[in-house]
Amino acid sequence: MSNKLEAVLFDLDGTLLDTAADMGAALNAVLLEEGRQPVGPEVAQALASHGSRGLLEFAYGADFQARKSYLRERFLSHYGAAIVAQTKLYEGVKEVLATLRKHGLQTAIVTNKPAGLTEQLMPYFPELEAIKVRVGGDTLPVAKPDPAPILHAAAMLNVDPTRCWYVGDAERDIIAGRAAGMQTVLARYGYFIASDTPELWGADMEIQQPIELLDFLNKHHI
Numbered sequence: 001m002s003n004k005l006e007a008v009l010f011d012l013d014g015t016l017l018d019t020a021a022d023m024g025a026a027l028n029a030v031l032l033e034e035g036r037q038p039v040g041p042e043v044a045q046a047l048a049s050h051g052s053r054g055l056l057e058f059a060y061g062a063d064f065q066a067r068k069s070y071l072r073e074r075f076l077s078h079y080g081a082a083i084v085a086q087t088k089l090y091e092g093v094k095e096v097l098a099t100l101r102k103h104g105l106q107t108a109i110v111t112n113k114p115a116g117l118t119e120q121l122m123p124y125f126p127e128l129e130a131i132k133v134r135v136g137g138d139t140l141p142v143a144k145p146d147p148a149p150i151l152h153a154a155a156m157l158n159v160d161p162t163r164c165w166y167v168g169d170a171e172r173d174i175i176a177g178r179a180a181g182m183q184t185v186l187a188r189y190g191y192f193i194a195s196d197t198p199e200l201w202g203a204d205m206e207i208q209q210p211i212e213l214l215d216f217l218n219k220h221h222i
Contacts, residue, residue, distance in 0.1 A: 011168030014190030
């Protein structure tokens, strides 16, 4: 951690925003349209980081592949229509972002969520809308775990990647962050499934709640 920290980049779902309930509601709307049984909230809580694909693949199993375009279209339609019914900032995010600003550290959002949906959410959360560099899952031809979106955000900030931290709750976040040469922070309060092995992902730091990020910042950089 010898390089001076200049920017902190964040994943969105499961890191800054708790979006699981609204994503689960969109999945259930699709299932109910087709006369299928809805899933419980624990499913969305576990799979929300995997986006529409992860949720639909769980619900439809072998049927998903042949129908993925249609199912994803229906999911996104329902999700976009009620995108902030239950979505909220994780407790402590507001304070973390304010502290970063206070100390002159830049911020960015790098998510696999489609850019259109990401932008749709921003006006509801002024703290996030103030983050001007936002890279969605379809901003580039590739998405995480490819490091390109994270490197793109660093370039937009005009910051060397080795002077950045990347914070996320999924294995793809840690893979991408490490490949980009950034220090990685695993948000253990985010979305995990039983088969996940986060202790093997190789994150440089772990936090159990957003506010703990400030402990690392105070200890090492500010």
